[in-house]
Amino acid sequence: MHKILMGAAATAALMMAGAAAAQAPAPAPAPPAVVPVVVTQVKPGLYVLSENGGNTTLRVGKDALLVVDTKNPGPAVHAELIKAIRSVSALPVKEVVVTHHHADHSGGIGDFEADGATVTTNVGLPAQLDKGYTAAGGFKPAKPTKTYDKTTEVKINGATARLLHFDPGHTGGDTLVYFPDLKVVSGGDEIVAVTPNIDFVYGGSLVGLLDSLNQVAKLDFDTVVPGHGAITLTRAQFEEYRKKIDTVVARGRASIKGGTTKEAFLASIKTDDLGWNLMTPAWNAPARLDVLYAELSK
Ligand SMILES: [Zn+2]
Known part of the structure; x- marks a missing residue:
């Protein structure tokens, strides 16, 4: 801490020993504690690695691995994630997909790139970063290696992931990852098992999220890996979630039509x-509420 004190202040601080701590600039917030990653096999060759941020999906190919989402930032989190991956397979991680820019999903982009993996995201992810996004402690996620616009395929030998961006939803740069052969969708934070939230400041849209979920419903799948709150959801649980989003949109629109002010809206x-x-x-942070109220007023 003394390195950031200058001149007389530093001298005084050093002389005052312990008392100096109270006068020094506040240190950056401590990173969240790192806990053991929990590994759950969902299907043959597909695992969910939970804890330390959003859920990570691991797909095992014939000679390489594909990872969806990279958890919180920091070398300790990355080391714990790699340890969990190594408990499943010794194959190299060749392909990484990151579902959106939030640090609990994008924290390891730079680490995986340094390890030699290709990181693919929707074109909207670096666009959100360019708006000035920083996470707790001033962390800025690294840029992806490759981007796509509406859809692309990421392949490892023996497995294909279809990347889908239907609409702005949880953020302006969301990716849903579909594994057609296993009938699994990794939903990022468009599909969660907690109260959902929309990052309206970074391109998100509740109306867009509903449309995106309606497009997902057309896919042939039986299992969803949500971003948070559970390891997997069944098809029926996904449908229940989609219906709830539809209900919130309908109730919100009806309320505004009935004359509810922005202050009373939520x-x-x-x-x-x-x-x-x-x-x-x-939901009620003014910058988010402004966009929500405006979009449901249309
Ligand atoms: Zn998120």
């Missing part, structure tokens, strides 16, 4: 029957 949307709480900063 409280006017009934969500107790959905098991969701919208009265949190994820």
Whole structure:
């Protein structure tokens, strides 16, 4: 800490020993604690690695591995993730897909690139980073190696992942990852098992999310890996989630039509029957609420 003190302040601080700590600039917030990653096999050759941020999906090919989402930033988190991957397979990680720019999913982009992997994201991910996104402690995710616009395929020998971006949803740069042979969708934070949230400041859209989920529903799948809150969801649980998003959109539009002001808006949307709480900063932060109210007013 003394390295960042200058001149007289440094001298005084050194003389005052312990008391100097109180006068020094506040240190960066401590990184979140690193806990052991939990490895769950979902299908033959497909695993979910949970903890330390959003869920990671691991797909095992014949001679290489494909990873979806890279967890919180920091060398300790990356080392723990690699340890978990190595508990499944010794093959090299060749392909990485990151579902959106939030640091609990994008934290390891730079680490995997340094390890020699190709990182692919939607073109909207670096676009959100260019808006000035920084996570806690000032962390900025690294840029991906490759981007795509609407859809692309990422292949390893023996496995294909179809990357899909239907609409702005949770953010302006979301990717859903579809494994057609296993009938699994990795949903990132477009599909979660907690109260969802939309990053309206970084390109997200509740109406877009609903449309995106409606497009997902046309795919042939039986299992979803959500971004948070559970290891997997069944098809029926996905349909229940999609219906809840549809309900929030419909209730929100009806409320605005009925004359509800922006200030009273979130409280006017009934969500107790959905098991969701919208009265949190994820929804009522003014910069987010402004965009939500405007889009549901149309
Ligand atoms: Zn997110």
